[in-house]
Amino acid sequence: MQADLPAHRIELDSAVLARFMPMHLLLDAEGRALSYGPTLAQVLRDAAVPGARFEDLFEVRSPGGAVTVGEVLARGGNRFRLVPRHGVKAGLRGLGQRLGSRGMVLLNLSFGIDLISAVRDLALTDADFAATDLAMELLYLAEANAAVTRELRGLNLRLEGARMAAEEEAMTDPLTGLRNxxxxxxxxxxxxxxxxxxxxxxxxxxxxxxxxxxxxxxxxxxxxxxxxxxxxxxxxxxxxxxxxxxxxxxxxxxxxxxxxxxxxxxxxxxxxxxxxxxxxxxxxxxxxxxxxxxxxxxxxxxxxxxxxxxxxxxxxxxxxxxxxxxxxxx
Missing domain, CATH: 3.30.70.270 (Reverse transcriptase/Diguanylate cyclase domain)
Known part of the structure; x- marks a missing residue:
């Protein structure tokens, strides 16, 4: 059985965080925002300001009864579901972790089932997601499925129209236009x-x-x-x-x-x-x-x-x- 590797202290500046986690939120020990990932800032819009409190930014859907970020981490085992109080009303899910002795909290968020509507409402592109995020691939699959569904629906409508036209022709006298x-x-x-x-x-x-x-x-x-x-x-x-x-x-x-x-x-x-x-x-x-x-x-x-x-x-x-x-x- 492989032995646990020793822990290493890693320093990440805001630019690195933004590139690897464009939906991150960094909070201080009191739950006040220090930095926002660029994509999360688009979601929150004008509410994405330094010093905004976590509970003013989000309504917690899970874990139940949690309001502050401390309660979220204590009750949810680092997993949670949120809905922004301002900006785009999209369901978000993510992981959270306290960092070091200063008590800062790093939250990494992602879109849940509202991915398609969020991408549409915010005009997001592949550049707004981490390179390893499969969100856009899933979106492409959804769009392809929707396109196929539309084509099938159109084909069915055309076939139904052809069937109705054939039935109409079979019931019509071609010379007079009356019923036969x-x-x-x-x-x-x-x-x-x-x-x-x-x-x-x-x-x-x-x-x-x-x-x-x-x-x-x-x-x-x-x-x-x-x-x-x-x-x-x-x-x-x-x-x-x-x-x-x-x-x-x-x-x-x-x-x-x-x-x-x-x-x-x-x-x-x-x-x-x-x-x-x-x-x-x-x-x-x-x-x-x-x-x-x-x-x-x-x-x-x-x-x-x-x-x-x-x-x-x-x-x-x-x-x-x-x-x-x-x-x-x-």
């Missing part, structure tokens, strides 16, 4: 399951084939896009307007099953669709026939049952002369 058949089926099934009162309009364009035959498919696409815009303007955000086939559309009117309200909505749509549409100097004319059903007319509304009933009402409208809306029983 899949989206309409999902909305209809959800509303039937909720037993919510709503109206269902099934619309078909009259004379649309004639537009395609005489003016061409580009004109037909223009008519469909125009009808899509009309439907978006006539329904609310909580409603669902969808193109479910070539020139077939459905409109689900949420929370409205009053016959007069549904008839009024259908009549407005028919009036708008019947207006002439100008395409490349030529006029396209179509009209709309609409079949209307109400979920409240069914004891247990079912999506397929409602669509079939709306389809029958649509053909009744066509057989009645087209360009009109039919709500059976009204």
């Amino acid at each position: 058949r899949r989206a309409a089926d999902l909305v209809l099934e959800r509303m039937c399951a909720a037993r919510a009162g709503f109206g269902l309009l099934h619309m078909d364009l009259d004379y649309f084939k004639a537009v395609n035959d005489t003016l061409g498919h580009a004109a037909g696409d223009f008519v469909l896009a125009t009808v899509g815009r009309i439907l978006r303007e006539q329904v609310r955000t909580e409603d669902c307007a969808a193109r479910i086939g070539g020139d077939e559309f459905v409109v689900i009117i949420a929370g409205r099953s009053d016959p007069k309200t549904l008839q009024s909505i259908a009549d407005r749509i028919i009036a708008r669709v019947s207006q002439p549409m100008e395409f490349e100097g030529r006029t396209a004319r179509v009209s709309a026939s609409i079949g209307i059903v109400r979920s409240t007319d069914f004891a247990a509304p079912d999506a397929m049952q409602l669509l079939a009933a709306a389809d029958r009402a649509l053909y009744a409208a066509k057989h009645a002369g087209r360009g009109r809306a039919v709500l059976p029983g009204v």
